[in-house]
Amino acid sequence: MTAHTKTLIRGARLLGGEPQDVLIDGETVAAVGTGLDAEGARVIEAGGLVLLPGLVDLHTHLREPGREDSETVLTGTRAAAAGGYTAVHAMANTFPVADTAGVVEQVWRLGKESGYCDVQPVGAVTVGLEGKHLAELGAMHDSAANVRVFSDDGKCVDDAVIMRRALEYVKAFDGVVAQHAQEPRLTEGAQMNEGVVSAELGLGGWPAVAEESVIARDVLLAAHVGSRVHICHLSTAGSVEIVRWAKSKGWNVTAEVTPHHLLLTDELVRTYNPVYKVNPPLRTEADVLALRAALADGTIDCVATDHAPHPHEDKDCEWPAAAMGMVGLETALSVVQQTMVDTGLLDWAGVADRMSSRPAAISGIAGQGRPVAAGEPANLTLVDPDYRGDVDPAGFASRSRNTPYEGRELPGRVTHTFLRGRATVVDGKLA
Helix, strand or coil, rough: EEECCCCEEEEEEECCEEEEEEEEEEEEEEEEEEECCCCCCCCEEEECCEEECEEEEECCCCCCCCCCCCCCHHHHHHHHHCCCCCEEECCCCCCCCCCCCHHHHHHHHHHHHHHCCCEECCCCCCCCCCCCCCCCHHHHHHHHCCEEEEEECCCCCCCCCHHHHHHHHHCCCCCCEEECCCCCHCCCCCCCCCHHHHHHHHHEEEEEHHHHHHHHHHHHHHHHHHCEEEEEECCHHHHHHHHHHHHHHHCCEEEEECCHHCCCCCCHHHHHHHHHCCCCCCCCCCHHHHHHHHHHHHHCEEEEECCCCCCHHHCCCCHHHHHHHCCCCHHHHHHHHHHHHHCCCCCHHHHHHHHHHHHHHHCCCCCCCCCCCCCCCCEEEEEEEEEEECCCCHCCCCCCCCCCCCCCCEEEEEEEEEEEEEEEEEECCEE
């Protein structure tokens, strides 16, 4: 990575607005304005580029420890930097599971060593993700990793008593339980969204109610306890309405949507290409439009990638045997530009809110999601919104290549990423 004492970003459109100069001095933003002095600074001519605060992902699978054949903390954070991220939250479904202070500290230290972005571990809610006994929530919070987000993602905390106890426990330190909403009995044997396409293809259907019923239960539990619940990868129009209703009550409920659920539909499953197999499954066009509208109006708080890397052999097989998941860190901003910015649903300030400020606020991660202003940490992303290009996974920094966008033209390209003033990406390439 490239370190400079001073860097002057000249003429960038801050949050998509009028061109401004931003002077970075060491780890912080020294000044924002026009005609700033460039003496002694490296100068980046940023005319036409959009300047955003560094992106923050609430939902990343880094796979280490245990599945380093899919991803490592190093390769995953390199992919994050390439996508404009300066912080990611590493989910707990590793091997061993991140259900103790020792494992979350290991992941946290690996993130420190990588240096490409901040890594904030997410602790498991239950021991071994088995849903039977609470994990060491307090010990993980009190560890060097300072865990505040807990999730059994990949599995649902389906026991209402266990979920209630988790919500009660994390309330003591303003933590949040992030729920993978999937009623397991309703999704036994499920292969794709339940609907017209699943009926025609003869694949086991994954009904929307399997997600919606868990969300309804958990927002009620959160209200009863007076605690915080976050809904992972919300995917249906019905789920949107439940979250909207809960927020209208003033309950402390937040939700995320993935880029792929903003763009792709279950019609793609007609190809039987396992790259489209994901949990929760791709839904209908009506669901996609409802998710976009909810992200635009703030019902859905943020975009989270659910970056789920898998080795070639786990995806290049028949549909029923294929692993669920897609890589997403390196394409997320482009998909959001296509679905939300280019459609007029969000401006770039809205993108900064949904992909940086709000996810950072939900997790409480320090120094991230801050405004681009004098005295703030220089966690920054420069984007070329006019770029158009086909996605080529061969050029990914991620160790895995299971992208649903191969060969698809997407807009926008991250040209520079700065982590506390250090350039991790320069001219579109990892530094």
